[in-house]
Each structure stands twice: as C-alpha cells, then as structure tokens.
Amino acid sequence: MNLNQLYYFKELAEQRQYTKAADNLYISQPTLSISIKQLEKELHCTLFRHSGRYVELTKYGRIFYNTVVSSLNILDNGKKKLKQTISQDQGNIHIAGIPTTIGTLLPTLVKSYQQVVDISPHFIYHDNPSYQICEGIKNGWYDLGICSYVPQYKDFTYIPFYTEDIVAIVTPENELAQLDEITPEELRGENLITYSQKIQIGKDVTNALLSIASDLNITNRLHDELAIAGQVITNNIVGIVADTIYLDGFDIHKIKLDIPQRTRTVYLVYDPERYLSPEILDFVDFLNSQKKNISKYNVKAKAIL
Structure with a gap:
C-alpha cells in the first residue's frame, strides 16, 4: 500500500466514476483500475461495487474511507506546518x-x-x-x-x-449631491448598489443598512470600490462603499452615511x-x-x- 493508492481510493470514493476520478487525478482509467484492484487484493476485501455507470463503497469500503480521509488530513496538515516552518526559518x-x-x-x-x-x-x-x-x-x-x-x-x-468610513456616493448631477450627510431611512426609494454578500464587507454593510431601514432596495453584486463607483457613474444610482483611495479617481460626490462607526473594522x-x-x-x-x-x-x- 502506498500514498498514491490512498489518494486514488479517496478520489474514486468521492467522484463515484472511474473516468471522472482518473481525470481529476491526471492518470489513465486503467491505471486507476489496476491501483484499486491491487489495494483490494492487499486488504483481502472488495471496496467498491458497480451500480450502472457509477461505483459505490461496500461496507468494507466505507470503513476504509473514514480511515483514509482521517489519515490523509493528518498528513496534509503536517505537510502544511512543515512548509510554513521552513518558510519562516528562511x-x-x-x-x-x-x-x-x-x-x-x-x-x-x-x-x-x-x-x-x-x-x-x-x-x-x-x-x-x-x-x-x-x-x-x-x-x-x-x-x-x-x-x-x-x-x-x-x-x-x-x-x-x-476603521474606514462607509459613505454613499452619487454623481454630481444626482439630486442627493446637495447633501453632505444622510441616514439609511432617507435612502428609501433609491436604487442602491454595494458589495457582494459573498465577501465580509458586503455582509457587514448590508446588515447595518437593513437593521435601520429594512425596506431598502439593495443590489449586492460587486467586490470593490472601483466597480461600484463605475456603476454609479454609468447608471446614476447610489453606491454604498468604504471611503478608500480607490474613489479618488472618480468624479463623484461623497455623502456621510449615518450608520455605526465601526461597521467597517x-x-x-x-x-x-x-x-x-x-x-x-x-x-x-x-x-x-x-x-x-x-x-x-x-x-x-x-x-x-
């Protein structure tokens, strides 16, 4: 038994298809098949059974899978720690x-x-x-x-x-450009764009706004101030962003937004x-x-x- 066999076994157990598992492992399907047969011979049991185009773990396979996953995780963590220590020592x-x-x-x-x-x-x-x-x-x-x-x-x-201030940004032509400060309640009825909720700042900003005014029309889809500012200029909508240097290259008006100061920590x-x-x-x-x-x-x- 060797490490390659364990990685091959784990991949096949998770993909349930020889073709897909072999592709992910960058080996041929016959190579994978031979490796699994050799492993089963060494363990004196059948690890997989065929079910149409797929394979399933047998009772023995499930027991072995849990052991393999645990062992490989320990090994991978050890390799990461070793790599980190070597890097730090250098x-x-x-x-x-x-x-x-x-x-x-x-x-x-x-x-x-x-x-x-x-x-x-x-x-x-x-x-x-x-x-x-x-x-x-x-x-x-x-x-x-x-x-x-x-x-x-x-x-x-x-x-x-x-911390960074969270501000509303608009074009100079927007009616809101006359304001220097605004509350979330005053943004009702406006089309707002901010960060994607797939990133933490998007979650934090959205939660802060909705905790004050739950009926705001917020679009969450962008990942940085550059993209949001570009949408504000192109579509004349209101952006909600952190006041970073990325905004300095845009002809926009910033409005102080009345939300908790540490929203962006x-x-x-x-x-x-x-x-x-x-x-x-x-x-x-x-x-x-x-x-x-x-x-x-x-x-x-x-x-x-």
Missing part, C-alpha cells in the same frame, strides 16, 4: 490583506518597520478578500492577515486595527494554534504599536484607540 513572512491594505497601507508600514530593526524578514504580500485570507491562514499559506472579521473563523485572534488576524516565529511576533508587536498613528500611513483609515 526569514519569510507571508502576509495577506484586503486590496486597499495591500496597495497602500501595508507597504508603508513594512518600510517603517524595516527602518527600526537591524535585520528585516522578507515580506511576501498576498491580495485577497477577507474569507480567502482566513482560509489561507488556516491552511498554512499565510502567517498573518489584515481583513474583516470572518465568523467562520471565530477561533482566530482578531486585533482591531483601523479591519483587523490584524492570525491563528493562535499555529506556530509564529519570533520575527512574526515582533512584527505583530510593531503593528500594534502603530495603531494610534494609522492615519499618517493612510489618510482614509482611522485609528482604533
């Missing part, structure tokens, strides 16, 4: 952030950090939405994240880092169950020390005191 810090952080704030903070340490780690940046950042931390791809709170990863350590995130090198912990301490000065690094971000 002086690398993988840090993932939401686009506005990666594009503006984080490089400036890293530069400031490098000016106060004798030997700086090598920082590798990754640009992702909040959920993918947390998923990457869990899987060992990233050491640290700067992103929204993600409920699915509530066991992570979330250190409040900064950005956190420094890591998994407390994972090993963090002294260099990573030192950088975390540095970031914590800079929270009160965050506005000098990025005028759109506000410090959390």
Whole structure:
C-alpha cells in the first residue's frame, strides 16, 4: 500500500466514476483500475461495487474511507506546518490583506518597520478578500492577515486595527449631491448598489443598512470600490462603499452615511494554534504599536484607540 493508492481510493470514493476520478487525478482509467484492484487484493476485501455507470463503497469500503480521509488530513496538515516552518526559518513572512491594505497601507508600514530593526524578514504580500485570507491562514499559506472579521473563523485572534468610513456616493448631477450627510431611512426609494454578500464587507454593510431601514432596495453584486463607483457613474444610482483611495479617481460626490462607526473594522488576524516565529511576533508587536498613528500611513483609515 502506498500514498498514491490512498489518494486514488479517496478520489474514486468521492467522484463515484472511474473516468471522472482518473481525470481529476491526471492518470489513465486503467491505471486507476489496476491501483484499486491491487489495494483490494492487499486488504483481502472488495471496496467498491458497480451500480450502472457509477461505483459505490461496500461496507468494507466505507470503513476504509473514514480511515483514509482521517489519515490523509493528518498528513496534509503536517505537510502544511512543515512548509510554513521552513518558510519562516528562511526569514519569510507571508502576509495577506484586503486590496486597499495591500496597495497602500501595508507597504508603508513594512518600510517603517524595516527602518527600526537591524535585520528585516522578507515580506511576501498576498491580495485577497477577507474569507480567502482566513482560509489561507488556516491552511498554512499565510502567517498573518489584515481583513474583516470572518465568523467562520471565530477561533482566530482578531486585533482591531483601523476603521474606514462607509459613505454613499452619487454623481454630481444626482439630486442627493446637495447633501453632505444622510441616514439609511432617507435612502428609501433609491436604487442602491454595494458589495457582494459573498465577501465580509458586503455582509457587514448590508446588515447595518437593513437593521435601520429594512425596506431598502439593495443590489449586492460587486467586490470593490472601483466597480461600484463605475456603476454609479454609468447608471446614476447610489453606491454604498468604504471611503478608500480607490474613489479618488472618480468624479463623484461623497455623502456621510449615518450608520455605526465601526461597521467597517479591519483587523490584524492570525491563528493562535499555529506556530509564529519570533520575527512574526515582533512584527505583530510593531503593528500594534502603530495603531494610534494609522492615519499618517493612510489618510482614509482611522485609528482604533
């Protein structure tokens, strides 16, 4: 029995078709078939039975499947931890952030950090939405994240880092452009566009709006301020976005929106169950020390005191 056989068995059990499983494994169907037969011969039992075009696990196959999945998960986690430790020992810090952080704030903070340490780690940046950042931390791809709170990863350590104002944006020709401040109730009857609820900021903004005015007409489909601002200009509708530097290139009017100030809170995130090198912990301490000065690094971000 070898690892390939276990991976082959798992894939066939989940796909239930030799052709599809072989395609996913990038092997030929005969190779897969021979591997399964050899495995069954070694285990002295039948693992699969045919059911038309599909295969199903036998009683023995189901018992073996549970063992294989558990074993491969342990092995994969061990490989991830090993890869992470090797990377850290080589002086690398993988840090993932939401686009506005990666594009503006984080490089400036890293530069400031490098000016106060004798030997700086090598920082590798990754640009992702909040959920993918947390998923990457869990899987060992990233050491640290700067992103929204993600409920699915509530066991992570979330250190409040900064907030961003949520504003309504309209074209200068829109009637609302005469206003400097507005409440969600005053947006009733307007066509609103904001972030997709597939990303955390979309969920947070939508929940904040609907908790105040439940009958708002909100379209959730876009992933960043650039796309939302483009729709606002093209269709003369109202956008609800974080006030980031991405808006500066558009001829729009911003209206202060009366919703809870911390609707858009950005956190420094890591998994407390994972090993963090002294260099990573030192950088975390540095970031914590800079929270009160965050506005000098990025005028759109506000410090959390």
